[in-house]
Amino acid sequence: MPLQRRDFLVGLGGSSILSSSALAATRTLPEFTFHIVTDTHIGRQDNEAALKQWKRVADELNAASGAFVLHLGDVVDSGREAQYPVYMDVRKTINKPVHEIPGNHDPLDLFAKYIRPRIDMSFGHGGVRFVLFNNSDRESHLGFIKPPQLEWLKSELAEAAKADQFAVLCCHVPVHTNLHPDRGWYVKPADGQTELYALLEQHKNRVLGLFHGHFHNGIRGWDDHRPFIECCFPSCCYNQDRKLVNHPMLKGFVVDDLRIGYTNVTLGGGKMILAYKPLGAESTARHETAIP
Ligand SMILES: [Fe+2]
Numbered sequence: 001m002p003l004q005r006r007d008f009l010v011g012l013g014g015s016s017i018l019s020s021s022a023l024a025a026t027r028t029l030p031e032f033t034f035h036i037v038t039d040t041h042i043g044r045q046d047n048e049a050a051l052k053q054w055k056r057v058a059d060e061l062n063a064a065s066g067a068f069v070l071h072l073g074d075v076v077d078s079g080r081e082a083q084y085p086v087y088m089d090v091r092k093t094i095n096k097p098v099h100e101i102p103g104n105h106d107p108l109d110l111f112a113k114y115i116r117p118r119i120d121m122s123f124g125h126g127g128v129r130f131v132l133f134n135n136s137d138r139e140s141h142l143g144f145i146k147p148p149q150l151e152w153l154k155s156e157l158a159e160a161a162k163a164d165q166f167a168v169l170c171c172h173v174p175v176h177t178n179l180h181p182d183r184g185w186y187v188k189p190a191d192g193q194t195e196l197y198a199l200l201e202q203h204k205n206r207v208l209g210l211f212h213g214h215f216h217n218g219i220r221g222w223d224d225h226r227p228f229i230e231c232c233f234p235s236c237c238y239n240q241d242r243k244l245v246n247h248p249m250l251k252g253f254v255v256d257d258l259r260i261g262y263t264n265v266t267l268g269g270g271k272m273i274l275a276y277k278p279l280g281a282e283s284t285a286r287h288e289t290a291i292p
Contacts, residue, residue: 033265039074056089120152130168136171175210185215257285
């Protein structure tokens with residue numbers, strides 16, 4: 001599906017000879033790959049297991065070909081301040097940009113102090129605007145998108161439209177409603193879900209995905225708001241088996257792999273490929289979605 005191309009048309013003197021299919025073809029994304037890690041939980045159970053795994057992930061990322069890394073929250077476990085420098089020492093060894101968002105285990109003041117002063121931010125890569133924002137709370141497993149953030153998201157998507165970019169939104173807690181056998185942790189309608197979906201509806205063919213951490217259940221996602229997908233990504237600290245594969249009540253998609261690991265995401269050529277990458281093993285499981 002084409003993006004809104006008003007600016008492009010104006011730039012061509014308002015030419016009306018371009019058909020919508022021609023516009024769609026011009027906006028097929030060039031292919032690129034990036035990596036998603038999440039829920040490192042450094043310091044968990046007051047031992048070094050999580051740190052050792054983070055080091056192994058960093059080594060693999062250094063050998064991988066993706067352009068950058070997204071970390072979708074819960075950098076440290078239970079707000080342990082001393083663990084942020086420990087996390088950063090390993091992070092500094094990664095030979096590509098790493099962009100984090102906070103999770104419910106990350107106090108915002110500590111995230112701002114050790115990771116990045118400005119928490120809600122965006123950056124562009126390959127014609128896609130990656131919009132990163134905090135929707136988690138230290139006191140809850142639920143997600144919250146506050147009115148000033150909705151205004152900011154509105155302006156971010158307006159900027160994406162102006163620049164003719166696609167968009168990917170990243171926040172720790174999934175926005176999509178979910179109940180048993182899932183965790184039941186999401187952004188409730190009154191806490192910003194309704195407004196966000198209404199905003200995304202206005203940018204329906206621009207937004208490619210909503211990406212999250214938080215679940216520790218491997219790759220688990222929903223595609224009922226196509227053309228964008230919503231997805232929780234595997235933790236590289238621990239994942240739990242909630243018997244989601246082939247569960248009779250399950251809606252959406254799940255990738256059958258619960259090993260600790262990360263995800264290689266490839267956009268372009270009309271596809272979004274989420275390839276599960278277990279630590280120290282070959283990537284086998286994947287989920288594929290059609291995109292513009
Ligand atoms: Fe977590």
